[in-house]
Amino acid sequence: METTKPGLTSGSGPATERGERTRRKLLSAAEGEFGEKGFHNASISSITQRAGVAQGTFYLYYRSKEEIFRALVEHMNRTMRRHLSEAIEGASNRAEAERIGLEAFLRFCRDHEDLFRIVMESQFVDPEAHRWYFQTLAGGYAERLRAAQAQGEVRTGDPYTQALALIGIAFFMGQRHRIWDDSPPIEQALETATNLIHRGLCPEPPPQG
Amino acid sequence: METTKPGLTSGSGPATERGERTRRKLLSAAEGEFGEKGFHNASISSITQRAGVAQGTFYLYYRSKEEIFRALVEHMNRTMRRHLSEAIEGASNRAEAERIGLEAFLRFCRDHEDLFRIVMESQFVDPEAHRWYFQTLAGGYAERLRAAQAQGEVRTGDPYTQALALIGIAFFMGQRHRIWDDSPPIEQALETATNLIHRGLCPEPPPQG
Amino acid sequence: METTKPGLTSGSGPATERGERTRRKLLSAAEGEFGEKGFHNASISSITQRAGVAQGTFYLYYRSKEEIFRALVEHMNRTMRRHLSEAIEGASNRAEAERIGLEAFLRFCRDHEDLFRIVMESQFVDPEAHRWYFQTLAGGYAERLRAAQAQGEVRTGDPYTQALALIGIAFFMGQRHRIWDDSPPIEQALETATNLIHRGLCPEPPPQG
Amino acid sequence: METTKPGLTSGSGPATERGERTRRKLLSAAEGEFGEKGFHNASISSITQRAGVAQGTFYLYYRSKEEIFRALVEHMNRTMRRHLSEAIEGASNRAEAERIGLEAFLRFCRDHEDLFRIVMESQFVDPEAHRWYFQTLAGGYAERLRAAQAQGEVRTGDPYTQALALIGIAFFMGQRHRIWDDSPPIEQALETATNLIHRGLCPEPPPQG
DNA sequence: AATGAATGAGACTTCATTCAT
DNA sequence: CATGAATGAAGTCTCATTCAT
Numbered sequence: 099m100e101t102t103k104p105g106l107t108s109g110s111g112p113a114t115e116r117g118e119r120t121r122r123k124l125l126s127a128a129e130g131e132f133g134e135k136g137f138h139n140a141s142i143s144s145i146t147q148r149a150g151v152a153q154g155t156f157y158l159y160y161r162s163k164e165e166i167f168r169a170l171v172e173h174m175n176r177t178m179r180r181h182l183s184e185a186i187e188g189a190s191n192r193a194e195a196e197r198i199g200l201e202a203f204l205r206f207c208r209d210h211e212d213l214f215r216i217v218m219e220s221q222f223v224d225p226e227a228h229r230w231y232f233q234t235l236a237g238g239y240a241e242r243l244r245a246a247q248a249q250g251e252v253r254t255g256d257p258y259t260q261a262l263a264l265i266g267i268a269f270f271m272g273q274r275h276r277i278w279d280d281s282p283p284i285e286q287a288l289e290t291a292t293n294l295i296h297r298g299l300c301p302e303p304p305p306q307g
Numbered sequence: 308m309e310t311t312k313p314g315l316t317s318g319s320g321p322a323t324e325r326g327e328r329t330r331r332k333l334l335s336a337a338e339g340e341f342g343e344k345g346f347h348n349a350s351i352s353s354i355t356q357r358a359g360v361a362q363g364t365f366y367l368y369y370r371s372k373e374e375i376f377r378a379l380v381e382h383m384n385r386t387m388r389r390h391l392s393e394a395i396e397g398a399s400n401r402a403e404a405e406r407i408g409l410e411a412f413l414r415f416c417r418d419h420e421d422l423f424r425i426v427m428e429s430q431f432v433d434p435e436a437h438r439w440y441f442q443t444l445a446g447g448y449a450e451r452l453r454a455a456q457a458q459g460e461v462r463t464g465d466p467y468t469q470a471l472a473l474i475g476i477a478f479f480m481g482q483r484h485r486i487w488d489d490s491p492p493i494e495q496a497l498e499t500a501t502n503l504i505h506r507g508l509c510p511e512p513p514p515q516g
Numbered sequence: 517m518e519t520t521k522p523g524l525t526s527g528s529g530p531a532t533e534r535g536e537r538t539r540r541k542l543l544s545a546a547e548g549e550f551g552e553k554g555f556h557n558a559s560i561s562s563i564t565q566r567a568g569v570a571q572g573t574f575y576l577y578y579r580s581k582e583e584i585f586r587a588l589v590e591h592m593n594r595t596m597r598r599h600l601s602e603a604i605e606g607a608s609n610r611a612e613a614e615r616i617g618l619e620a621f622l623r624f625c626r627d628h629e630d631l632f633r634i635v636m637e638s639q640f641v642d643p644e645a646h647r648w649y650f651q652t653l654a655g656g657y658a659e660r661l662r663a664a665q666a667q668g669e670v671r672t673g674d675p676y677t678q679a680l681a682l683i684g685i686a687f688f689m690g691q692r693h694r695i696w697d698d699s700p701p702i703e704q705a706l707e708t709a710t711n712l713i714h715r716g717l718c719p720e721p722p723p724q725g
Numbered sequence: 726m727e728t729t730k731p732g733l734t735s736g737s738g739p740a741t742e743r744g745e746r747t748r749r750k751l752l753s754a755a756e757g758e759f760g761e762k763g764f765h766n767a768s769i770s771s772i773t774q775r776a777g778v779a780q781g782t783f784y785l786y787y788r789s790k791e792e793i794f795r796a797l798v799e800h801m802n803r804t805m806r807r808h809l810s811e812a813i814e815g816a817s818n819r820a821e822a823e824r825i826g827l828e829a830f831l832r833f834c835r836d837h838e839d840l841f842r843i844v845m846e847s848q849f850v851d852p853e854a855h856r857w858y859f860q861t862l863a864g865g866y867a868e869r870l871r872a873a874q875a876q877g878e879v880r881t882g883d884p885y886t887q888a889l890a891l892i893g894i895a896f897f898m899g900q901r902h903r904i905w906d907d908s909p910p911i912e913q914a915l916e917t918a919t920n921l922i923h924r925g926l927c928p929e930p931p932p933q934g
Numbered sequence: 935a936a937t938g939a940a941t942g943a944g945a946c947t948t949c950a951t952t953c954a955t
Numbered sequence: 956c957a958t959g960a961a962t963g964a965a966g967t968c969t970c971a972t973t974c975a976t
Contacts (some may be wrong), residue, residue: 112960136431138347152962219431238401255499265498266479268473274471290464291472361937554849556765570941637849640763673917681894681918688893708882709890741963
């Protein structure tokens with residue numbers, strides 16, 4: 099039935115210029131609403147109020163609360179991947195790319211709290227979209243790791259699992275910075291994490307003399 | 308209203324033997340219900356049905372839907388920490404403890420899907436309980452890492468951040484095994500992840516000699 | 517899914533004495549509401565108001581607007597059949613039974629306008645229930661006609677079709693008396709119709725001399 | 726507001742050639758939509774889609790959903806009466822006319838399910854139009870019966886009531902063939918019904934002699 | 935200690951109709 | 956003559972919670 103694969107649905111409805119504007123207003127309003135209240139406590143009527151349109155207008159653009167939520171997950175996917183791609187573009191090696199990428203990620207999370215929360219919550223609202231989100235992300239990441247492995251820049255091992263572990267670290271830290279109040283300055287956390295990512299938990303070998 | 312700190316509320320209500328039995332039935336029913344349907348789609352009436360008691364009875368033991376959810380998060384916290392402690396008890400060093408701990412964790416997740424899901428969802432249902440859950444966990448973990456650092460078994464760095472990164476890896480992998488369909492055999496994932504945890508992403512140094 | 521055969525569903529919900537009373541209040545309120553406004557213009561909230569209960573109470577007894585409607589159709593079926601059976605009980609032959617039955621029917625319609633309307637509307641609201649209603653009715657009727665045919669009291673022919681034709685006459689006349697304003701006194705219409713039923717359109721044969 | 730008498734409204738709006746074409750498209754689309762879904766489940770937007778025009782266009786031709794529905798009832802009235810008139814034109818006597826008329830009617834119902842349904846539903850949507858429909862029909866029918874009575878071809882009695890009874894039979898049978906699944910071949914039903922109409926329920930008199 | 939009927943606020947969604955273009 | 960985006964009222968249904976027994 100409703101198994102429209104994510105990545106394919108981009109919202110139907112009115113297609114004129116004005117319509118496009120309205121859709122954007124709705125999407126952005128929904129981002130704020132879902133981000134602040136969570137899916138279940140968000141209400142369509144609140145979304146339309148934020149967007150400055152009548153309630154009925156919503157359904158001209160999205161068939162349901164679920165659908166706009168999914169659209170938001172896709173939006174986040176596109177936005178974040180583009181952002182990260184651009185950030186690590188100039189990195190000269192994998193190690194640097196990791197560091198830059200993690201930092202860009204953490205900053206992105208801080209600047210887009212709502213989207214971040216939506217992606218996390220999608221796990222409970224639309225598992226399919228959630229899976230799609232992370233498989234897409236991990237797939238791209240794994241590709242880079244595989245290439246780096248080929249170049250001898252990364253330790254051998256299943257690149258997909260490696261990607262997952264790294265994404266796990268990133269999201270978990272992103273979360274900490276988002277909802278916990280004990281977060282240290284971002285730079286310090288970054289330092290420790292990057293270190294761990296590069297060298298693992300093992301102590302440095304004593305300098306060889 | 309009064310935000311009873313987690314760790315303090317353990318459910319009030321009738322205190323007789325029979326009462327105790329009823330509370331346990333409710334808690335266990337709630338575990339299944341929340342685990343299967345998620346907080347918002349779970350219903351008190353379903354919980355009481357599963358527990359085999361009348362609807363009104365619920366409120367003799369828990370003041371609200373939120374309260375029993377929180378009780379479950381605490382339950383999971385206690386259960387998992389005890390389980391992990393026991394698992395890593397016999398480890399002879401930190402490295403081994405990491406490996407055993409991760410494996411125990413993944414198996415625990417697989418065997419207690421409902422609790423796992425509840426903990427993840429607590430982020431959106433009761434952020435305070437969620438924070439408490441992870442701070443407790445990370446605190447204990449960091450303590451062990453600090454000790455290991457002192458012994459030279461673990462790379463220096465903020466142990467709390469290290470703990471967070473490791474927990475991030477573990478939960479992310481747990482999740483993958485729970486809801487994704489692409490999960491490889493647990494052993495293989497374990498191998499790659501453990502490797503990464505120990506040595507990081509850096510390639511092995513070329514054999515010296 | 518929802519193909520519960522009519523005649524089987526009698527409404528679930530609370531089963532105590534008090535519950536039974538509430539169900540009856542609801543059913544009777546619904547009868548008035550549907551009868552006056554028709555299915556689509558009737559509202560659950562109006563029904564519950566008439567019944568003097570809260571809106572939510574409705575759903576303790578009936579799963580949907582459709583379900584209570586169907587219950588009403590069944591109610592009408594039982595009530596009318598019992599009523600007609602009793603009316604024609606004392607008839608000494610088929611001809612008399614026809615007359616008495618038609619009269620009883622017309623009076624019943626006049627006294628239960630709401631139920632009558634509901635049965636007619638069921639055609640558009642719940643075709644299955646509608647079909648069931650008339651097949652049941654026609655089945656019983658045909659049985660009697662078949663018996664009468666055997667006794668030589670009724671002209672030969674498919675008794676089911678005969679029953680249908682007679683029911684058609686009755687309902688059509690019932691309708692006329694319900695919603696048209698040109699209805700003549702019931703006795704006169706009865707006279708003509710009975711005549712037609714007995715002898716058909718053919719003119720009486722000239723008295724044989 | 727102002728209850729324009731049926732028979733008078735035929736739809737206003739643009740009067741050019743093109744306009745006329747659009748009106749016809751709308752009417753025909755509405756016939757399909759109402760026929761398939763019923764008045765309340767039909768939607769203007771669906772009608773305009775079927776007609777291939779924009780939603781707003783609808784209101785250039787009909788003031789409301791009710792108005793186009795009524796227009797359809799009138800359309801059916803005209804169409805059916807013309808059809809029946811033509812069918813019974815060549816009948817040499819009343820008896821034959823009855824038979825031919827009933828058959829033509831049943832076939833017409835089968836071929837115009839949508840219109841038939843609309844007429845039946847008008848009872849609940851627009852009782853005035855419904856009454857008008859049948860009074861018109863019964864009036865013409867009664868006229869013919871009166872004439873036949875004068876010629877001694879039909880049993881005496883109030884011709885209007887007779888007409889009603891006959892229409893009742895016809896519509897009931899039409900319905901059976903439309904929505905029930907137990908309908909026998911049309912010819913057989915016709916045979917029994919015609920017989921009943923002509924001779925009534927009374928058994929044939931024993932052959933004289 | 936338990937029951938279970940009753941409550942009522944609130945959510946999503948539909949759709950006839952309007953109006954600026 | 957036509958368009959189609961926007962409106963907003965209204966309706967069905969769910970469910971956490973209460974309370975009389």
